Amino acid sequence: MKFKTWLIIPLALCFWGCSHRPPTLPPASQPEIEPPGKGKSKPAKNPYQRVKYKLLDQYKKWRGTPYRLGGLNKQGIDCSGFVYQTFRQQLNIQxxxxxxxxxxxxxxxxxxxxxxxxxxxFKTGKKLRHVGIYIDGQQFIHASTSQGVMISTLDNPYWRKSFWKVQRVWQ
Structure with a gap:
């Protein structure tokens, strides 16, 4: 059976366009964020500052870890898995x-x-949801499908458009 070229191209485009993966965003510049040096500065008295430093510590440990649906380790992790691990490891919250x-x-x-x-x-599709952890200054840490564990800004039009809600799970 012979296929006509004019049939193959529309079929390929149909299958390619049916992808359920959220759009890939252009790479964002990753800020070099360092918690204050030990012994040189006073410990943060504000509980949110302490949480911020713990989140930045987690980011340093996990930065660039690739995204893997259902993953829970440094070989691959998804967004909710990263939140789960961060709260367990850094804040002792299950x-x-x-x-x-x-x-x-x-x-x-x-x-x-x-x-x-x-x-x-965030609502990133009809039934797709995404979660990140707010750090400060309009920035949040999350496991991106395209770039792995990273820091993004809420000023980004993609995140602004897909924002859903904020939940406070501690204090």
Whole structure:
């Protein structure tokens, strides 16, 4: 059976266009964020500052870890797995494993009340959800499908458009 070239191209485009993967964003410049040096500065008295430094410590350890759906280790991790591991390892808080379960944890707060450690949720598709952890200065840490564990900004039009809600799961 012979295939005609004019049939192959539309079929290929149909299959390519049916992908459920969220759009890949252009690479963002990753800030070099360092917590204050040990012994040289006073420990943070504000609990949110302490959380911020713990989050930055986690970022340093996990930065660039590739995305893997269902992953929970440095060979690959997904967004809710990263949140789960970060809260367990850095804050000794046990959260549910999935994004939807995490979105029901704690209490909802207004976007204007964001503080370090708050969970930020996004609707990235009809049924797709994404979660990250707010650090400070409009930045959040998360496991991106395209770039792995990274810091992104809420000023990015993609994240601004897909913002869903904020949950505070500690304090």
């Amino acid at each position: 959260l549910p494993r999935t994004t939807i379960q995490q979105s029901k944890s704690g209490r909802q707060v207004d976007f204007q009340q964001l503080k370090a450690g708050d969970l930020i949720f």
